[in-house]
Amino acid sequence: MEKFSYVNATSLKQVTSLLSDSGWGEIMMxxxxxxxxxxxxxxxxxxxxxxxxxxxxxxxxxxxDASGLKIGALTTVAEIAMHPTIQHHYTVLAQAAAxxxxxxxxxxxxxxxxxxxxxxxxxxxxxxxxxxxxxxxxCYAVEGLSKYHAIFGGDPVYIVHPSDIAPALIALNASIKIxxxxxxxxxxxxxxxxxxxxxxxxxxxxxxxxxxxxxxxxKPNPNTKSLYLKxxxxxxxxxxLASVAGVFEVMGxxxxxxxxxxxxxxxxxxxxxxxxxxxxGKMINDSVSAKAGEEAVKNAQPLxxxxxxxxxxxxxxxxxxxxxxxx
Amino acid sequence: xxxxxxxxxxxxxxTVEFLCEPRQSxxxxxxxxLHLTGAKEGCNNGNCGACSVILDGRLVNSCLxxxxxxxxxxxxxxxxxxxxxxxxxxxxxxxxxxALQCGICTPGFIMSAKALLDKNPNPTEHEVRYxxxxxxxxxxxxxxxxxxxxxxxxxx
Numbered sequence: 001m002e003k004f005s006y007v008n009a010t011s012l013k014q015v016t017s018l019l020s021d022s023g024w025g026e027i028m029m030x031x032x033x034x035x036x037x038x039x040x041x042x043x044x045x046x047x048x049x050x051x052x053x054x055x056x057x058x059x060x061x062x063x064x065d066a067s068g069l070k071i072g073a074l075t076t077v078a079e080i081a082m083h084p085t086i087q088h089h090y091t092v093l094a095q096a097a098a099x100x101x102x103x104x105x106x107x108x109x110x111x112x113x114x115x116x117x118x119x120x121x122x123x124x125x126x127x128x129x130x131x132x133x134x135x136x137x138x139c140y141a142v143e144g145l146s147k148y149h150a151i152f153g154g155d156p157v158y159i160v161h162p163s164d165i166a167p168a169l170i171a172l173n174a175s176i177k178i179x180x181x182x183x184x185x186x187x188x189x190x191x192x193x194x195x196x197x198x199x200x201x202x203x204x205x206x207x208x209x210x211x212x213x214x215x216x217x218x219k220p221n222p223n224t225k226s227l228y229l230k231x232x233x234x235x236x237x238x239x240x241l242a243s244v245a246g247v248f249e250v251m252g253x254x255x256x257x258x259x260x261x262x263x264x265x266x267x268x269x270x271x272x273x274x275x276x277x278x279x280x281g282k283m284i285n286d287s288v289s290a291k292a293g294e295e296a297v298k299n300a301q302p303l304x305x306x307x308x309x310x311x312x313x314x315x316x317x318x319x320x321x322x323x324x325x326x327x
Numbered sequence: 328x329x330x331x332x333x334x335x336x337x338x339x340x341x342t343v344e345f346l347c348e349p350r351q352s353x354x355x356x357x358x359x360x361l362h363l364t365g366a367k368e369g370c371n372n373g374n375c376g377a378c379s380v381i382l383d384g385r386l387v388n389s390c391l392x393x394x395x396x397x398x399x400x401x402x403x404x405x406x407x408x409x410x411x412x413x414x415x416x417x418x419x420x421x422x423x424x425x426a427l428q429c430g431i432c433t434p435g436f437i438m439s440a441k442a443l444l445d446k447n448p449n450p451t452e453h454e455v456r457y458x459x460x461x462x463x464x465x466x467x468x469x470x471x472x473x474x475x476x477x478x479x480x481x482x483x
Contacts, residue, residue, distance in 0.1 A: 006332060006349035006395055034391050037352070038372045050349065052396065078385075102461025103439070105373055107385040108392065237460050 001037075002046045008055040012211065015051055016181045019209040024201075029053050029211065031074055032109040034101070035117040043127040044118075044134075053112075059213060060110075062086070069217040073112030077165070081106060090217060092226035092245050096168035099230045102237045112212040115166055115176070115192070116204065119159035119267075120239055121149065132200055133157050146303035148241070151310055152266040157196035158303060159267050161203060166193065167245035167261040167269040168228055174217040180210040189215065193268035203268065223249050223256070225324045229316050230263070240264030242309050244316045248279075248324035255279045255324065260296070265313055272296040275317050289321035332395035338363070339407025347394040353387075354378045356394035357404060365405035365434045369463070376462030379435040379442075380404045386442035388461075405434035408441065417441055420479035421472075428466035436462045440476045449480055 009015050009029075019027055028047040030036050031054060039045045053059075053074060060074035064085040071080065080086055081097035100106055100114065118124070123131045123140040130136035141149040141158040149158040169176075169189045177186045192204050206212070220226065230243040243263035249256040258279040262270040275296035282288045293314035300310045331346040338361065347356050354371075357363045357380070369377035371390045378389040381403040408415035417440050420426070427433045436459065443450060443458040450458070455476045464472065 001350045003348065003350055005330065006393070030393075032391075033393065034373055034388075037391050037393070040350070041372065054396070102373070102376065102388075103442075103458055104376060104379055104386050104388045104461040105391070108387050236463075 001040045002043070004040075004047050005049050006052060007049060008052045010055065012056065012179050012213065015053070015056070015211055016179060016209050018049075018051060019211075020181050022208060024208050027051065031113045032076070032105075033113075034105045034109045035113060039118060039125075042125060044125060053211075064089075066219065068219040069215075071111055071215045071217070073110060073212045073214060075111045076107060077101075077109045077111070077114055078103070078106040080111065080165070089220065090172060090226065092168045092171055092228045092247055093165065093217065095228035096164040096230075096243075096245060099228060099240075099243075100164050100237075105237075111165065111215060114163050115169075115189075115212060115215075116206065117162055119203065120162045121159045124159060131157075133159065133196075135201070141303060143304075145305060147305040148239075149303055149306055150266050151297075151300040151302045151306055151313070152262075152270050153195045153197075154267060154301070154303075155197060157200045157267060159196070159203075160264050161193065161266065161268050162239050162264075163269070164228070164230060164240060164243060164263055167243060167263040169215060169217065170269050170271065171226070171245040171247040171259045171261040172217050172220065173259070174215055176212060177214040177216070178206065178210050179213050180207060184213070186216070190269075190271065196267050220247065221249055223251060225250050227320060227323055229320050229323075231312050231316060242313045242316055244313075244320045245269075246317075246320040246324060248321070250284075250325055253285070253325045254281070254283050255321070256281070258321075258324075260292075260317060260320070262296075262313060262317075265300075265309055272317065274298065275321075279321055284321050284325040286322070289318040292321050293318035332398070334395060334398045336397045336399065337401040339402070339404060345394075349393060349395050351394045352390050353380070353382075353392040353394050353397055353402070354389035356397075357389060357402075360394075363404050363406050366438075367431050367434060369431065369435075374463065375432070375435075376439060377432050377435040379438040379462065381438055381442050384445070386439055386461075403438070403441075405438060408437065415441075416483050417444070417476070417479040420475040420482065424471045424475040424478060426468065426471040426475035428464075428468050432462060432464045432466075436464070436472055440479065443476070444480055444483070448483065450476075452477060
């Protein structure tokens with residue numbers, strides 16, 4: 001790891017003013033550090049200064065009321081996974097958080113860091129490879145090894161977004177509060193993430209001098225059933241090969257509304273409007289749920305090594321729909 | 328320029344002061360500055376759990392925490408578990424069950440087990456497996472490790 005100087009944050013104003021001169025990479029923020037320190041060790045990032053956000057007051061709590069949840073960006077993934085209200089009323093979010101990495105990493109990894117984590121693509125994480133994401137000419141996954149890469153929305157960079165929490169938040173219609181030098185703004189989490197066609201170098205709309213401070217999640221309707229299904233290569237902790245965050249409003253076996261967002265298959269969390277349409281207003285049974293899976297992947301564009309993700313995604317969606325109407 | 332950080336912390340109940348570079352991990356500080364070599368460096372990126380310690384009551388990978396970040400905090404390492412004349416019950420259970428082969432992963436597993444049993448003194452086997460999932464044993468002796476943790480829970 002290169003040398004850097006280390007500054008404890010005292011206020012958001014101080015953080016955004018420190019960041020405002022720097023562009024990307026010179027001055028970076030650290031919260032849990034579970035992603036960033038791995039990047040520093042591999043020389044993917046070589047900042048001159050790290051700002052420690054954990055000293056910012058009042059950004060590490062969860063509050064729940066009748067309108068919904070407010071979760072500070074410094075809240076740990078473990079706290080989200082273990083929160084009784086989230087487990088009960090926002091099940092997809094608790095399940096997604098509980099599926100993240102290991103106990104050790106959930107204990108320090110934060111909500112803000114989980115949403116802003118960088119891709120796990122092996123070309124991106126190799127300091128000797130200058131790929132398109134890092135300013136080079138090519139996305140090597142196209143002709144190279146693509147087992148863990150995107151089947152949707154890749155062109156021209158075929159990374160997948162590694163977050164489990166992001167698909168859950170989008171399925172729950174959550175918003176994200178961002179602070180910059182000019183003040184704060186709130187946007188939908190769905191609009192926070194971007195595809196490589198818009199910007200091949202970043203995964204979200206944050207400017208170099210902006211910081212994620214809070215997430216708001218509206219309370220789901222009482223007849224909501226939500227769940228997170230994550231397929232991993234091994235039983236032990238891992239990133240998703242494919243995952244489904246599903247939020248369903250159900251009456252008996254009828255799906256009145258469905259919000260389905262996929263993880264691990266695209267450079268950003270990927271809403272499947274095709275699956276949502278196939279389920280909405282329908283009595284859910286084997287054939288309807290199977291059809292939703294088929295519809296979801298009809299426009300998939302797998303690379304050389306990841307066609308299995310098409311079948312995997314299709315089956316996860318079908319399973320999620322069946323589980324939504326089971327007891 | 329990168330200045331050294333002055334850190335005052337509590338390690339295994341004793342007040343400790345040290346200087347470290349901002350880029351030194353807690354694992355490097357423990358092993359290289361404080362000569363507490365119980366926590367092991369395996370992968371150095373959060374996959375293996377061999378460096379697990381307990382920081383303010385929470386299990387962490389010490390390779391993914393900066394030494395400078397433990398100022399004012401409390402760290403428990405494997406060195407703090409046994410009393411001068413008596414092993415910790417988890418250590419006893421690991422011996423009784425032969426829950427180690429090469430031993431590299433053992434300090435991490437024992438700290439993860441302690442973090443679990445501190446919060447949940449009577450875990451099910453499923454809970455033991457879930458909460459120890461951040462530790463890898465390359466000798467693959469998982470079954471005996473799980474049994475040792477269950478025995479330690481039953482013994483206390």
